[in-house]
Amino acid sequence: MWQVHQSSAPPNQPGPPFNAPAARRLRAALGMGPEHVAHGMRVSYGLTYVTPDLVVAWERGIAQPGNPELTALAGVLWCAPGELIGRPRSLREHRIAAGVAPEDVARAAGMDLRSYLRMEESDQWRGNERQAAALSQVLRLSLPDFVAVTGREQRLAELLRSAATTRWQGYVKPVGKVAPVARGVLEQVLQGLHEDYQGHMAATLSWGGGSSEASESGRVFLDRIVENFWTAVRQRTG
Secondary structure, eight states: OOOOOOBSSOOSSOOSOBOHHHHHHHHHHTTOOHHHHHHHHHHHHOBTTOOHHHHHHHHTTSSOOOHHHHHHHHHHTTSOGGGGBOOOOSHHHHHHHHTOOHHHHHHHHTOOHHHHHHHHHHTOOOOOHHHHHHHHHHTTOOHHHHHHHTTOHHHHHHHHHHHHHSOGGGGHHHHHHHSOOOHHHHHHHHHHHHHHHHHHHHHHHHTTOOHHHHHHHHHHHHHTHHHHHHHHHHHHHO
């Protein structure tokens, strides 16, 4: 039977990004109405303030459940909490999505719990390479998420912009240190980004646009350079 959590007021701690459409689909698949969900959360989890209207507000994106509410909702809908979470971005959101306790993350990374929780609160990873590898394993992070969570995404964006706008060959090794992708794949991807950027600029000018239009078009491309990079990596690694 589900564990009962005693609570008489909504928690103040915000929850991770909530996947409202998923909650709606899961409830419908079980043949439940919002009133059934609210009843289950009140009776089985002690969240006495949860009403059918609040459940509907969650499903419409008007309100967002906190951590205890998300856990209870997952229990009532017979799913893992991660199924109700949108794409996580922060360290805490990834941990919640993986269903791992902070104590387990700290133990796996070989650090004390207090230090790890400070990293979650500040959303700044300060561990070394060995600890980062342990973090990636325990939270089952994809490579793009690993780069983002460990605070390397901004540096990656800077390197990629330079590779696209100058000589890409000189950025294979620096990019590889930030995003550990096979060298052969990196070379193909960086060359492709460079050619795409140059071709984008040339095409804008050939269509009769002036230098201002070309600059704006190039700026948009560079703003999405990290997204373009990971898309190209996935295409080449399957």
